[in-house]
Amino acid sequence: MTAATAADSKQKLDAALETGNPRKIAQAAMAHIWPLFDKHYLDLIHAIEKIPLSLLENYPVLWILHRVNPVLAHKRTPFKPHLNAETVKSMTTDEVDMLTLAQMIAFRYSGDVTAALAYASRLADRIRSRGTGFRERADGPLWFYHQQIGSTMLAAGETGPALTELAASAEIGQIAGRPDARRLALSRVALAHAKRGSLEEAERVLAELPQLPEPCAPYSEPTRFAENTAAALIGVERMIDDIDPLLAKLDSFGSLQVTWPYGLLARTRSLLARKRPDEALECVHLARDAHTEQHGSLAIDVMNAATIDALWALGSKKQARAAAFRTEQKGFLETSAAIRLAIADDKLDFAETHLRRLSEQRTLAPAQHTERIILSAWLSIAKADSIDPTTAQRVAHIVQRGNSRRILSQIPQEVLSSVRCELDDSMHPTFDVSVTGITHVMVQTRPTLTTSELRVLTALKRELTTAEIAAQLHVSPNTIKSQLRSVYRKLSCSNRAEAIQTGLTLQLISVDDDNR
Template identity: 40%
Template sequence: MVVESAAPDPGEQLAAAIAAGDAERIVEILMGNVWYFFTHDYRALQQAAATLSDEMLERHPVLRLAHPLGGVLARTGRPIDPSEFDELLASDDPTTVGLFLMIQGLASRANGDTAAAVRSARRLEDWIRQTEFAASAQHDGPLWLFHHQIGSTYLVAGDTLNALRQLGVSRQIGVASGSVDAQRGAAGRIAIAHAVRGSLAVAEKSLAEALALPGSAAAYASAAYGTERAAAALISVERLAPDADDRIAELDAIDNFEIIWPFELLAKARLALGRQQPSEALELATISAATHRVQAGSFAADVLDSLTIEALLALGDLSGADRVAASSSARGPLTRIAAVQASIHRGELTQAQEDLRYLGTRPTLSPLQRAQLAVFTVRLDALRGGQVSSHLAEEFAAAVTRQGYRRLATTMPATVVPLIRSRLSPATETAFDAATADLAFADSAGSITRALTESERRVLDALVLHETVADIAAALHVSPNTVKTQLRSLYRKIGATTRADAVAVGSRMLSSQHGG
């Protein structure tokens, strides 16, 4: 009777190769059993990669990424060229091909090349559709991880809708196969996607589902737990909840190498802005830009540019905010919205209105972004007409009370808040006051006047007190033609089309300056 010998254990083979100091054999075992070590003994994979020379790691980018300092190497050394994986993709084994397609995308993400990472994600997505791969949905198969990484790539690219679709598939596979890693990893990143979109209750539910599951395996633990902490911070900051400081304290340092660093930055800087601490928000953005590879057009670039613009505007540095907006080569939705805020600060109300109309037609806008547009529409109404429509006032109050956007309320100028309250129903006013009692609203004094020259400010003040151009000219000791030129300029800056519009704006600015 012939007894078939059991297949050699990859872990034992690796241990023997390490003991013998045989680097080539170590590489052979690791590259031939990537999924095994990734799933069953990730620490052995990391430890083995750490024994290899720099030259070996350069020749094998998969192992370079698996190195304990893989994130550091990807950012401080030579960027990994995705074409280095092409030879590996020639394998006859579908699982191996899928794994290397996935790792190719991970390499691009580690390089900070979001565009290349998205291309790899789409390639892997197409490959899954075209390949008979149903068996990989079983517990030990990598199909859930493929969808998880595709979704994660879309997430860091700012495409939350496609991210939710892919992460939802990953979670469903995890439920069907009983994989805790699949379920927990997907639930956490789904929570982040919903938190960024402003669906806070849904985000909170998904986060609770993640936290109720057992702990993740070593290969996924760091990403899973970091994701969950970031999601919790985003939810808490948007609500300006009492535990916001605790949630922020749990996040990694701003210069960390995790792919979720833009979401951590968003939470930290938004809390600072919500507390009227723009210098702190600007410092966070500055450090993040200096310590990460940020690709133009990426979600990270969108976060950095928008936060920088908001912080500079709050500091009164309108020219600095304009420079950032102008240098943003591919504006994302966050930066576009921040640019509207800059237009309002410049007094270019007509331009701001046009931008709001354009942004409002975008079908992919999130609930939070739509609420931001509503805030700006309220501000424009207040600046132009001296009052706020009941519809807009109720919409803004609902965003604060029902949707939980308390942080967004802090972006509303303090001088506009009474106009909003005066248009609310008694029940809504009570709920709004309770939700905002502990908040500090934005200081709007000078938001328009910073856009005006000293001469234009004097003409606007005089316009409130004098009926004719001749009277204004006499009061200011200038010619009527000079007054006409300055009136044309300031009308454009404050968005006024009639004298009555300009007088209304000037009256409110005088009242604000004198504490009225």
């Protein structure tokens, strides 16, 4: 690898192409890989495609750039570039940097995000431990290394560390006078903020980007998709009315962009919030068909969480339970989906245990803190039919900010009603305006009835009058009336017939109850 100018590098590549010798082409491309990639991308790609694949496998960096190989990475045995120790010893520091970069990207393409993270850490360590004149030149690849390390962290869902790397990339791009580098890095900064729930910060970054010029190949498409995906995630979380045009700009299910799991997240969340679980499940199926199971990745977390929510909403409760209550380690999205299902399914011990584990984590993003608070409020209602004033105030603050309308749509209306009851009367008008238009998708909850309430519900099925129920249970008619009101409220019903039907649907009472 040389420090030649882009023009000199292009001349050397052209000379190799004139020989028609694939090995010479490969050697020339590798010797000038960064200036060719950065300034003569299309010419480099054209040259690489003249090299036979059998030879290309000896040049991992070139293999990564061949347009067909990443596309096929999930269709055949993954390409995992390794070189023997003796070969690596003969390489310069800059050549090992580039090899490590290629290894990181190759593993990311093949779906092994855990291995990709290991190479990202290795490259980051190399950057910290030793500098090189080539790497740190104004026209060098340092900004790109940071950008790719951050992008690999995004693929793993590690948005906090990703922000650090991407911010470094943006600053180096600024120092080097590279607005295209800065725009690419900032587009992914906006994406990370949107995923974390820092929506105002994501919007601020997105507003800055149009002031920078449109990047050219190879940076134009990644930049565009990152910007579009960040905007879509913001719209989905706020549940804006005109979300479909934003979703239409996302990359496809088979995309190789780092942004594709974030696009899948935006699509499935929007569809579930709009009560279209069958379409959300189809999105998951398409994504699974297009990609390998990326264990340790954001992608698998998104797919598993959406599957649980969609199956439950479709009434496939047995399948939803099987997906939610697996013993395997879960990501945050899958864990929160399992907790929602557990509360709705009256498996409160499971919900409480996993919520406690979430609360013990010190690295939760703002959106994750928000979801934990809302789920805790719902669990409190499910367990004790009450909510403490502190939690109610926290939920009210979340409601009034307006950034979490989608999350609020995942819980029953009664939770927000209970929150409202704990607020001062002066707060009611603002609270009511903030919750206007939220459609709650988790409506078929399985509430917890007290023993006395279950007896009353069973007695309703026997068509007993209030007086007869009171006499049978040895309490006053007023007590039965009070318990009936509580049953109606918990089951979201207004009369006996509805209460009986809901009780049967939720398996609170059985069709086989005797009529004694």
